Amino acid sequence: MMYTIRSLGKWMGGIAGLLILSAPVTMAQTSNKLTDPEIASVAVTANQIDVNYGKIALKKTKNADILKFANTMIKDHNNIISQAVALATKLKVTPKTNATTQSLLDGEKTTTTMLNSKKGSAFNKAYIDNEVAYHQAVINAVKTVLIPDAQNAELKGLLQSVMPLLESHLEMAKNMAAKF
Amino acid sequence: MTMKNLKNIFRIAIMVLLASSCSTNNNSKVQPEQSKRDTVIIQAMKFQPDTIMINEGDTIVWINKGIVAHDISKYPDKTWHSDTIEPQQTFEKVFDDSTSYFCSIHPTMKGLIMINK
Ligand SMILES: [Cu+2]
Numbered sequence: 001m002m003y004t005i006r007s008l009g010k011w012m013g014g015i016a017g018l019l020i021l022s023a024p025v026t027m028a029q030t031s032n033k034l035t036d037p038e039i040a041s042v043a044v045t046a047n048q049i050d051v052n053y054g055k056i057a058l059k060k061t062k063n064a065d066i067l068k069f070a071n072t073m074i075k076d077h078n079n080i081i082s083q084a085v086a087l088a089t090k091l092k093v094t095p096k097t098n099a100t101t102q103s104l105l106d107g108e109k110t111t112t113t114m115l116n117s118k119k120g121s122a123f124n125k126a127y128i129d130n131e132v133a134y135h136q137a138v139i140n141a142v143k144t145v146l147i148p149d150a151q152n153a154e155l156k157g158l159l160q161s162v163m164p165l166l167e168s169h170l171e172m173a174k175n176m177a178a179k180f
Numbered sequence: 181m182t183m184k185n186l187k188n189i190f191r192i193a194i195m196v197l198l199a200s201s202c203s204t205n206n207n208s209k210v211q212p213e214q215s216k217r218d219t220v221i222i223q224a225m226k227f228q229p230d231t232i233m234i235n236e237g238d239t240i241v242w243i244n245k246g247i248v249a250h251d252i253s254k255y256p257d258k259t260w261h262s263d264t265i266e267p268q269q270t271f272e273k274v275f276d277d278s279t280s281y282f283c284s285i286h287p288t289m290k291g292l293i294m295i296n297k
Contacts, residue, residue: 072285076248079267083247161247164225168288175287 034149037096040088042146043159045101046138047077047084049108053134056115057127066124069176073131073169080162087158100141125180131173139166215239215274220291222246222265222283227291234275235296241272253284 050073057070088095111130118126142159150156216238221228223245234240242252244265252271253261261284262271275293283289
Protein backbone atom coordinates (compact mmCIF):
# COMPACT_ATOMS: atom_id res chain seq x y z
CA MET A 1 0.00 0.00 0.00
CA MET A 2 1.34 3.43 -0.95
CA TYR A 3 1.17 4.87 2.51
CA THR A 4 4.55 4.89 4.22
CA ILE A 5 5.87 8.32 5.16
CA ARG A 6 4.45 9.93 2.03
CA SER A 7 1.11 10.95 3.51
CA LEU A 8 2.77 12.05 6.73
CA GLY A 9 5.75 13.57 5.01
CA LYS A 10 3.97 15.25 2.11
CA TRP A 11 3.41 18.48 4.02
CA MET A 12 7.05 18.56 5.11
CA GLY A 13 8.19 18.23 1.54
CA GLY A 14 5.79 20.99 0.58
CA ILE A 15 6.96 23.35 3.27
CA ALA A 16 10.61 22.56 2.69
CA GLY A 17 10.15 23.20 -1.03
CA LEU A 18 8.49 26.56 -0.42
CA LEU A 19 11.21 27.63 1.96
CA ILE A 20 14.01 26.62 -0.38
CA LEU A 21 12.45 28.78 -3.10
CA SER A 22 11.58 31.81 -1.04
CA ALA A 23 13.32 31.98 2.30
CA PRO A 24 16.84 32.12 3.68
CA VAL A 25 18.29 28.87 5.03
CA THR A 26 18.26 30.02 8.66
CA MET A 27 14.51 30.50 8.49
CA ALA A 28 14.01 27.07 6.94
CA GLN A 29 15.85 25.51 9.85
CA THR A 30 13.70 27.12 12.51
CA SER A 31 10.32 26.87 10.73
CA ASN A 32 10.76 23.24 9.79
CA LYS A 33 10.46 21.97 13.33
CA LEU A 34 7.21 21.05 14.98
CA THR A 35 6.52 22.84 18.26
CA ASP A 36 5.41 20.87 21.33
CA PRO A 37 1.76 21.98 21.00
CA GLU A 38 1.88 20.81 17.35
CA ILE A 39 3.46 17.51 18.35
CA ALA A 40 0.72 16.97 20.94
CA SER A 41 -1.89 17.58 18.24
CA VAL A 42 -0.21 15.15 15.82
CA ALA A 43 0.15 12.48 18.52
CA VAL A 44 -3.50 12.66 19.58
CA THR A 45 -4.74 12.74 15.97
CA ALA A 46 -2.56 9.82 14.84
CA ASN A 47 -3.84 7.67 17.71
CA GLN A 48 -7.46 8.71 17.23
CA ILE A 49 -7.30 7.70 13.57
CA ASP A 50 -6.31 4.14 14.45
CA VAL A 51 -9.10 4.03 17.04
CA ASN A 52 -11.49 5.08 14.26
CA TYR A 53 -10.19 2.38 11.88
CA GLY A 54 -10.75 -0.16 14.67
CA LYS A 55 -14.33 1.03 15.11
CA ILE A 56 -14.97 0.54 11.39
CA ALA A 57 -13.67 -3.03 11.74
CA LEU A 58 -15.99 -3.73 14.69
CA LYS A 59 -18.92 -2.73 12.47
CA LYS A 60 -17.83 -4.52 9.31
CA THR A 61 -16.25 -7.84 10.25
CA LYS A 62 -17.28 -11.08 11.91
CA ASN A 63 -13.78 -12.52 11.87
CA ALA A 64 -12.74 -13.28 15.48
CA ASP A 65 -9.03 -12.50 14.94
CA ILE A 66 -9.76 -9.16 13.31
CA LEU A 67 -12.27 -8.28 16.03
CA LYS A 68 -9.74 -9.08 18.75
CA PHE A 69 -7.00 -7.08 17.02
CA ALA A 70 -9.34 -4.11 16.44
CA ASN A 71 -10.42 -4.11 20.09
CA THR A 72 -6.77 -4.10 21.20
CA MET A 73 -6.01 -1.17 18.85
CA ILE A 74 -8.99 0.79 20.20
CA LYS A 75 -8.02 0.16 23.81
CA ASP A 76 -4.27 0.74 23.45
CA HIS A 77 -4.51 3.87 21.28
CA ASN A 78 -7.19 5.35 23.54
CA ASN A 79 -4.81 4.72 26.40
CA ILE A 80 -2.03 6.64 24.65
CA ILE A 81 -4.45 9.50 23.93
CA SER A 82 -5.39 9.71 27.62
CA GLN A 83 -1.73 9.90 28.58
CA ALA A 84 -0.92 12.48 25.93
CA VAL A 85 -3.88 14.63 27.03
CA ALA A 86 -2.93 14.21 30.71
CA LEU A 87 0.64 15.27 29.99
CA ALA A 88 -0.44 18.21 27.82
CA THR A 89 -2.78 19.34 30.62
CA LYS A 90 -0.02 19.01 33.21
CA LEU A 91 2.43 20.95 31.03
CA LYS A 92 -0.27 23.49 30.14
CA VAL A 93 0.30 22.75 26.45
CA THR A 94 -2.74 23.26 24.22
CA PRO A 95 -2.55 20.90 21.22
CA LYS A 96 -2.27 23.02 18.09
CA THR A 97 -3.64 21.87 14.74
CA ASN A 98 -1.04 22.08 12.00
CA ALA A 99 -0.24 20.86 8.49
CA THR A 100 0.72 17.37 9.70
CA THR A 101 -2.54 16.99 11.60
CA GLN A 102 -4.41 18.05 8.46
CA SER A 103 -2.44 15.64 6.29
CA LEU A 104 -3.24 12.81 8.70
CA LEU A 105 -6.94 13.67 8.59
CA ASP A 106 -6.90 13.81 4.78
CA GLY A 107 -5.32 10.35 4.71
CA GLU A 108 -7.94 9.06 7.13
CA LYS A 109 -10.73 10.31 4.86
CA THR A 110 -9.36 8.45 1.84
CA THR A 111 -8.73 5.25 3.80
CA THR A 112 -12.15 5.34 5.47
CA THR A 113 -13.83 5.58 2.07
CA MET A 114 -11.72 2.68 0.81
CA LEU A 115 -12.49 0.50 3.87
CA ASN A 116 -16.20 1.26 3.75
CA SER A 117 -16.34 0.19 0.10
CA LYS A 118 -15.19 -3.37 0.96
CA LYS A 119 -17.00 -6.38 2.38
CA GLY A 120 -16.22 -9.75 3.93
CA SER A 121 -12.75 -11.17 3.34
CA ALA A 122 -11.82 -8.26 1.08
CA PHE A 123 -12.52 -5.92 4.00
CA ASN A 124 -10.49 -8.05 6.41
CA LYS A 125 -7.50 -7.98 4.08
CA ALA A 126 -7.83 -4.25 3.40
CA TYR A 127 -8.14 -3.47 7.11
CA ILE A 128 -5.13 -5.49 8.23
CA ASP A 129 -2.96 -4.35 5.29
CA ASN A 130 -3.80 -0.76 6.20
CA GLU A 131 -2.91 -1.44 9.84
CA VAL A 132 0.54 -2.62 8.71
CA ALA A 133 1.04 0.44 6.49
CA TYR A 134 -0.40 2.91 8.99
CA HIS A 135 1.65 1.68 11.95
CA GLN A 136 4.77 1.72 9.79
CA ALA A 137 4.06 5.32 8.77
CA VAL A 138 3.36 6.42 12.34
CA ILE A 139 6.51 4.69 13.63
CA ASN A 140 8.58 6.49 10.99
CA ALA A 141 7.00 9.84 11.87
CA VAL A 142 7.42 9.39 15.64
CA LYS A 143 11.02 8.26 15.23
CA THR A 144 12.21 10.76 12.64
CA VAL A 145 10.06 13.83 13.36
CA LEU A 146 8.15 13.84 16.66
CA ILE A 147 10.86 12.54 19.02
CA PRO A 148 13.70 14.65 17.53
CA ASP A 149 11.52 17.79 17.45
CA ALA A 150 10.03 17.46 20.95
CA GLN A 151 11.44 20.11 23.28
CA ASN A 152 9.92 19.11 26.61
CA ALA A 153 11.70 16.12 28.18
CA GLU A 154 8.48 14.54 29.46
CA LEU A 155 6.83 14.81 26.04
CA LYS A 156 9.91 13.28 24.43
CA GLY A 157 9.82 10.55 27.09
CA LEU A 158 6.17 9.74 26.41
CA LEU A 159 6.83 9.50 22.67
CA GLN A 160 9.80 7.22 23.32
CA SER A 161 7.76 5.00 25.64
CA VAL A 162 5.10 4.60 22.93
CA MET A 163 7.60 3.24 20.38
CA PRO A 164 7.76 -0.37 21.70
CA LEU A 165 3.96 -0.49 21.69
CA LEU A 166 3.78 0.69 18.08
CA GLU A 167 6.49 -1.80 17.09
CA SER A 168 4.53 -4.60 18.76
CA HIS A 169 1.31 -3.55 16.99
CA LEU A 170 3.18 -3.53 13.68
CA GLU A 171 4.52 -7.03 14.26
CA MET A 172 1.07 -8.27 15.29
CA ALA A 173 -0.46 -6.72 12.18
CA LYS A 174 2.20 -8.23 9.92
CA ASN A 175 1.66 -11.69 11.44
CA MET A 176 -2.07 -11.37 10.85
CA ALA A 177 -1.71 -9.96 7.35
CA ALA A 178 0.20 -13.11 6.39
CA LYS A 179 -2.95 -15.13 7.14
CA PHE A 180 -5.41 -13.05 5.11
CA MET B 181 27.06 -5.12 94.24
CA THR B 182 25.60 -8.21 95.98
CA MET B 183 25.49 -11.69 94.54
CA LYS B 184 21.69 -11.44 94.38
CA ASN B 185 21.84 -8.28 92.30
CA LEU B 186 24.27 -9.90 89.87
CA LYS B 187 21.99 -12.92 89.47
CA ASN B 188 19.03 -10.66 88.74
CA ILE B 189 20.94 -8.73 86.10
CA PHE B 190 22.07 -12.00 84.52
CA ARG B 191 18.49 -13.32 84.47
CA ILE B 192 17.22 -10.16 82.78
CA ALA B 193 20.01 -10.30 80.24
CA ILE B 194 19.10 -13.88 79.31
CA MET B 195 15.43 -13.01 78.97
CA VAL B 196 16.24 -10.11 76.69
CA LEU B 197 18.48 -12.33 74.56
CA LEU B 198 15.83 -15.03 74.31
CA ALA B 199 13.12 -12.54 73.38
CA SER B 200 15.22 -10.98 70.63
CA SER B 201 16.30 -14.32 69.16
CA CYS B 202 12.66 -15.43 69.14
CA SER B 203 11.59 -12.39 67.20
CA THR B 204 14.35 -12.76 64.58
CA ASN B 205 13.29 -16.36 64.14
CA ASN B 206 9.72 -15.35 63.47
CA ASN B 207 10.41 -12.49 61.13
CA SER B 208 13.25 -13.37 58.85
CA LYS B 209 14.67 -16.84 59.40
CA VAL B 210 11.69 -19.08 58.67
CA GLN B 211 10.15 -17.49 55.57
CA PRO B 212 12.99 -17.71 53.03
CA GLU B 213 13.15 -21.45 53.63
CA GLN B 214 9.54 -21.75 52.46
CA SER B 215 7.97 -20.31 49.32
CA LYS B 216 9.56 -17.22 47.82
CA ARG B 217 8.07 -14.36 45.83
CA ASP B 218 9.76 -13.24 42.64
CA THR B 219 8.88 -10.19 40.62
CA VAL B 220 8.58 -9.77 36.86
CA ILE B 221 8.18 -6.22 35.61
CA ILE B 222 6.04 -5.61 32.52
CA GLN B 223 7.56 -2.62 30.75
CA ALA B 224 8.34 -1.46 27.21
CA MET B 225 6.28 -4.40 25.84
CA LYS B 226 8.60 -6.92 27.52
CA PHE B 227 8.58 -9.18 30.53
CA GLN B 228 11.66 -8.23 32.54
CA PRO B 229 13.30 -10.68 33.07
CA ASP B 230 11.79 -12.72 30.26
CA THR B 231 13.25 -15.94 31.71
CA ILE B 232 13.04 -16.55 35.44
CA MET B 233 14.32 -19.51 37.46
CA ILE B 234 12.38 -20.25 40.67
CA ASN B 235 11.89 -23.08 43.16
CA GLU B 236 8.86 -25.35 43.07
CA GLY B 237 5.94 -23.66 44.83
CA ASP B 238 7.32 -20.13 44.54
CA THR B 239 5.06 -17.23 43.63
CA ILE B 240 5.67 -14.93 40.70
CA VAL B 241 4.26 -11.41 40.91
CA TRP B 242 3.90 -9.47 37.65
CA ILE B 243 3.76 -5.70 37.99
CA ASN B 244 2.47 -3.76 34.99
CA LYS B 245 4.64 -0.65 34.76
CA GLY B 246 3.74 -0.18 31.10
CA ILE B 247 1.35 2.25 29.47
CA VAL B 248 -1.33 -0.25 28.36
CA ALA B 249 -3.13 -3.32 29.72
CA HIS B 250 -1.66 -6.81 29.35
CA ASP B 251 -2.42 -10.33 30.49
CA ILE B 252 -0.44 -13.42 31.48
CA SER B 253 -1.54 -16.55 29.59
CA LYS B 254 -0.17 -20.08 29.29
CA TYR B 255 1.56 -20.38 25.92
CA PRO B 256 0.11 -21.25 23.48
CA ASP B 257 -3.24 -22.67 24.58
CA LYS B 258 -4.29 -20.28 27.40
CA THR B 259 -5.15 -23.28 29.66
CA TRP B 260 -4.63 -20.79 32.49
CA HIS B 261 -4.59 -17.00 32.23
CA SER B 262 -4.88 -13.86 34.30
CA ASP B 263 -7.57 -11.26 33.97
CA THR B 264 -6.58 -8.10 32.13
CA ILE B 265 -3.80 -6.39 34.10
CA GLU B 266 -4.23 -2.63 33.78
CA PRO B 267 -1.22 -0.27 34.19
CA GLN B 268 -0.03 -0.19 37.83
CA GLN B 269 -1.93 -3.40 38.62
CA THR B 270 -0.37 -6.75 39.54
CA PHE B 271 -1.07 -10.45 39.05
CA GLU B 272 0.41 -13.33 41.02
CA LYS B 273 0.46 -17.08 40.66
CA VAL B 274 2.20 -20.07 42.30
CA PHE B 275 4.17 -22.37 39.97
CA ASP B 276 5.06 -26.05 40.42
CA ASP B 277 6.06 -26.74 36.82
CA SER B 278 8.14 -25.02 34.17
CA THR B 279 6.05 -23.25 31.58
CA SER B 280 6.19 -20.66 28.88
CA TYR B 281 3.65 -17.88 28.83
CA PHE B 282 2.67 -14.88 26.70
CA CYS B 283 0.43 -11.82 26.62
CA SER B 284 -2.62 -12.85 24.62
CA ILE B 285 -3.43 -9.18 23.98
CA HIS B 286 0.04 -8.61 22.48
CA PRO B 287 1.30 -12.04 21.36
CA THR B 288 4.74 -10.59 20.62
CA MET B 289 5.37 -10.58 24.40
CA LYS B 290 6.67 -13.94 25.65
CA GLY B 291 8.21 -15.25 28.87
CA LEU B 292 9.56 -18.45 30.38
CA ILE B 293 9.39 -19.82 33.93
CA MET B 294 11.89 -22.51 34.86
CA ILE B 295 11.49 -24.56 38.03
CA ASN B 296 14.44 -25.85 40.07
CA LYS B 297 13.43 -29.37 41.10
CU1 LIG C 1 0.32 -7.15 26.27
